[in-house]
Amino acid sequence: MRIYNTAMAFFVSLVIVACGDAAVEKSAAIEEVDVSNDAPIVTFTPKSDTMSSGKPSGPITVAYRIIGKPVVGQPVAIDLRVSSTLGPQPINIGYRINDATAMQLAKSQPETVSLAPNSDDQMGVQQVRIVPMREGRLYLNVSASVETENGSMSTVTAIPIQVGDAARPLSKNGELQIDAEGNQIRVLPAKED
Amino acid sequence: MRLKSSRSFSQGTAVLPLLLLAACGGSESPNAPPPPTNQPPVANAGADQTVFEGTPTNLNGVGTDADGDTLSFAWTQTAGQLVTINNPAMALADFTAPDVVAGSPETLTFRIAVNDGAASRTDTVNVTVEENEPPVANAGANANVFENTPVSLDGTASSDPNSIDTLTYAWSQIGGVAVILNGDDTAQPTFTAPDVAPGTMEALVFQLIVSDGVNNDTDNVTITVEEGQSMVMISGKVNYEFVPPNVNCNGLNFNNTVTQAIRGATVQLIDATSGGVIDATTSDDLGDYVFTNVAALTNVRLRVRAELKRSGSPSWDFEVRDNVDTSGNPPPLQNRPLYALDGSDFNTGGSDQVRNLTATTGWGGASYTGPRSAAPFAILDAFYSAVQLVLSADGNANFAPLDAYWSVNNTLMSPTDLDAGELGASFYSSNPDGGAANPSLFLLGDASVDTEEFDDHVVVHEWGHYFEDTFSRSDSIGGAHSLGETLDARLAYGEGWATALAAMALDNPLYCDTSIPGTGGGFGIDAESGGFGVQGWYNEISVVTFLYDLFDTANDGTDDDSLGFQPIFDTMVGPQASTEAFTTIFSFAAELRPMLNAQQQAFLDSQLERENVDSIGLDIWASNETNDAGGNRDVLPLYTDMIADGSVTNICTNSDFDRPDRDGNKLAEDRYIRLSIPVTDSYDVLMTTTTATPVTPDVNDRDQSDPDVYIYRDGVLIAFGNSPVDNSEAFTSQGALIGGEIYSVMIEEWRFDDEDGAPTTYPEQICFDLSFTATP
Structure with missing residues (x-):
């Protein structure tokens, strides 16, 4: 996922794909190598040389920019740009916080918003304000749905908000062991009958 | 009114009496407070009891008074067989429980009255008298056991x-x-059954005496020891739980979790003491496994490794591993821990056993609360399905090793940091770890953000890129892409291929991508009907629908035939892999067409036309294509014809389809050239920007054009120029280009891709003069 530093905004897009996530630096050097019909000539491949595009993103995508540095107890503004390839349909936005001990919506922050496209069929920037209640990596879930002729289409995107410097706590799943060949394995328990 | 002197005495403490004066015809103090009201005592006759007949029994009475008054007690019997109460005027009294009829307990009721001199309160207690009946011993059922096995006798059924x-x-x-x-x-x-001579049995008799302290009872049990099997069979099924999506792909449906076989995985019988592998096998298509000739009386456990391995022909080597390692000194990627499912230790005993293992989801109803054991095996089984599809076309296919990396900690974060479990997306990489690791999939698993393990179409979509990479060829340039977008033709084909392959392999046209478990988020792609964006050769959904309808047998609309997978496979591994043009729907369809009979060709054409791809005059270069994405500029011709004779051609790129944030992978951002080489020679390539790019006030803006050129032959990069020089790219091909050959050339405006700084004011269309000249 690329981080776009534009002059206007610094949105981190959650359009989900990795391509050349390791940014490809342009090389000024031009190698001269032997040419034959059989041998591959060059070692450099443009754009994505190591990664595929990843899975396609849904028709509704959410890009976000967190304004300022989140601090416990202080309101944090997050600019959202919601895009849809489903045409100039209104997009219904909902904000959900799974862990009420982690954050709250700021006062007067509505839980749902309906976005309408502008004259360029683009959605304007929508701002949501939350108040972190503790440090750590917190998540604001943003649901976006559009009514289509085939029914409602929706997506839920988790926006990570890092409060403080605490590293993301990692969850444990299974036990690390060494197998008979001396290799690491992560053992998960089975249900038996 | 008589004056009452209220005296409060605590033990050993003298308290001055309080004289209360009341107005009654001559009080000395008309304003004296009224005398305090007596608070009655509290009586407690004690807890109900059950006693045996003939036993001395206490009546444990207690009286309390808030005023501290002296209390008196009086016990009386109010119900049951009359007994003599000893010390009835004391709080603690007693009596002897009378005789009762066996099996007919009798309840005696006693009442205590507590009096503080002014008030009295009572409480009652029930004492149930029963005859002490003897216990009943039960030494358990007779049993046959094998020699040298642990045996437990069971007297728990004894009672009183x-x-x-x-x-x-x-x-x-x-x-x-x-x-x-x-x-x-x-x-x-417990005891250990003794060894017995072959062909004989030994009867062991045990006696149990149970006592209630007064009465006893006995019972016997006979344990017959016989000679056991020296070798036994251990067999059973290995399964995993799979969670299907909700209707319309709105989240995972944990209420409809199904149990499915773990197919083709390595099953090991492990010595529980040493950890060594006693035996190994592979589960079959039903998840069945069997170990024969296993030594009896051995402590073992079963293990299922998250791997599919087969040697010979066909062959494959797929593993599911955990990529996350924050130790600061992680091992190489392909040495990260492999997932395994373990059963508990057990003794093989002296007879055959059936033992089934199931990898469970870990879902607790509203969130994951337990080990997520099923996930690696769900991923593995998606691979298995994809393999079966390929084998249907080539029964001797040999698959390159592939690893899948998944973790509960794999979350969505940029930039990608595999050790930390931070992924820009779920993706496939042909040579991760700088080429030191196998081709690999990296899959999200953080339940707070997005999980992939049960989105089987997503897993096989990524596997589809692996297929292209190892069996075929893909010229896709990758990058961010959303459904319905107008994409570079190579990207559209690669993504459409991967999604269509998932639908084919899983025999299900509905591709679901759910997001956060428990939230109902997600979206779907119906490979039968498509339905996103403008149909055309630049739309990945058009490619999905086109490919899937060639394959499937369901008839809908013009989709009234079926090619099956074979010709699709043959094209991908054959001519598509070596096509002169870039890999697009044009190269695929044009390379497929000659393999088909007339009826099938007509069917192919109809499917192309349905997706707004011209079938008339179809060739790998899209020479006769007329769909220009709605009249947009710089779309057609898809390939501009040039001859490397020094002549200059002006060609433009634009980012019209790549707003608001550019990714550099939408239609017309890269342009293609079909380059004819007249003579074998090295060639000077000159590409000069002809569109003005105004300098912006911000010195950090990368506001000047940066043209780049890449020259390919049959998909192999032959020469390139990608210097950072503004407004020009000039280089000599890295070696000779072959006379008479056709090369595919890609040109691009790097600023459309540039992550770091093309300003928003940068022109949306950039044009170049391009020439190829044989070196003097």
């Missing part, structure tokens, strides 16, 4: 009619070869 009795146990052996009985004073003692 009196609820208040506590039993004691005493076991002894009274017949057969003497054994050492452990815990002979417990309800369940």
Whole structure:
């Protein structure tokens, strides 16, 4: 996922794909190598040389920019740009916080918003304000749905908000062991009958 | 009114009396407070009891008074067989429980009255008298056991009619070869069955005496020891739980979790003591496994490794591993821990056993609360399905090793940091770890953000890129892409291929991508009907629908035939892999067409036309294509014809389809050239920007054009120029280009891709003069 530093905004897009996530630096050097019909000539491949595009993103995508540095107890503004390839349909936005001990919506922050496209069929920037209640990596879930002729289409995107410097706590799943060949394995328990 | 002197006495403490004066015809103090009101005592006759007949029984009365008054007590019997109460005027009294009829307990009721001199309160207690009946010993059922096995006797079924009795146990052996009985004073003692001569049996007799402290009872049990099998069979099924999506792909449907076979995985029988592998096998398509000739009386456990391995022809080597390692010194990627499913330790005993293992989801109803054991095996089984599809076309296919990396900690974060479990997306990489690791999939698993393990179409979509990479060829340039977008033709084909392959392999046209478990988020792609964006060769959904309808047997609209997978496979691994043009729907369809008969060609054409791809004059270069994405500029011709004779061609790129944030992978951002080489020679390539790019005030803006050129032959990069020089790219091909050959050339405006700084004011269309000149 690329981080776009534009002059206007610094949105981190959650359009989900990795391509050349390791940014490809342009090389000024031009190698001269032997040419034959059989041998591959060059070692450099443009754009994505190591990664595929990843899975396609849904028709509704959410890009976000967190304004300022989140601090416990202080309101944090997050600019959202919601895009849809489903045409100039209104997009219904909902904000959900799974862990009420982690954050709250700021006062007067509505839980749902309906976005309408502008004259360029683009959605304007929508701002949501939350108040972190503790440090750590917190998540604001943003649901976006559009009514289509085939029914409602929706997506839920988790926006990570890092409060403080605490590293993301990692969850444990299974036990690390060494197998008979001396290799690491992560053992998960089975249900038996 | 008589004055009441209220005296409060605490033990050993004298308290001055309080004189209360009341106005009654001549009080000395008309304003004196009224005398305090007496608070009555509290009586407590004690808890109800059950006692045996003939036993001395206490009546445990208690009286309290808030005023500290002296209390008097009086016990009386109010119900039941009359008894003599000893010390009835004391709080603690007693009597002797009378005789009662066996099996007919009798309840006696007693009342205590507590009086503080002014008030009295009472309470009652019930004492149930029963006859102490003898216990009943039960030494358990006779049983046959194998020699040298641990045996447990069971006296827990022993009982006593009196609820208040506590039993004691005493076991002894009274017949057969003497054994050492452990815990002979417990309800369940143990011993080890002795060795017996071949063909013989030995009867061991044990006696149990239970006592309630007064009465005893005995029972015997016979344990017959026989010779066991020296070798046994261990068999069973290995399964995993799979969670399907909700309707319309709105989240995972944990209420409809199904149990499915773990197919083709390595199953090991592990020595529980040493950890060594006793035997290994592969589960079949039903998840069945069997180990024969396993030594009896051995402590073992079963293990299922998250791997599919087959040597010979066909062959494959797929593994599911955990990529996350924050130790600061992680091992190489392909040495990260492999997932495995373990059963508990057990003894093989002396007879065959069936043992089934199931990898569970870990879902607790509203969130994951337990080990997520199923996930690696769900991923593995998606691979298995994809393999079966390929084998249907080539039964001897040999698959390159592929690893899948998944973790509960794989979350969505940029930039990608595999050690930390931070992924820009779920993706496939042909040579991760700088080429030191196998081709690999990296899959999200953080339940707070997005998980992939049960989105089987997503897993096989990524596997589809692996297929292209190892069996075929893909010229896709990758990058961010959303459904319905107008993409570079190579990207559209690569993504459409991967999604269509998932639908084919899983025999399900509905591709679901769910997001956060428990939230109902997600979206779907119906490979039968498509439905996103403008149909055309630049739309990945058009490619999905086109490919899937060639394959499937369901008839809908113009989709009234089926090619099956074979010709699709043959094209991908054959001519598509070596096509002169870039890999697009044009190269695929044009390379496929000659393999088909007339009816099939007509069917192919109809499917192309349905997706707004011209079938008339179809060739790999899209020479006769007329769909220009709605009249947009710089779309057609897809390939601009040039001859490397020094002539200059002006060609433009634009980012019209790549707003608001550019990714550099939408239609017309890269332009293609079909380059004819007249003579074998090295060639000077000159590409000069002809569109003005105004300088912006911000010195950090990368506001000047940066043209780049890449020259390919049959998909192999032959020469390139990608210097950072503004407004020009000039280089000599890295070696000779072959006379008479056709090369595919890609040109691009790097600023459309540039992550770091093309300003928003940068022109949306950039044009170049391009020439190829044989070196002097």
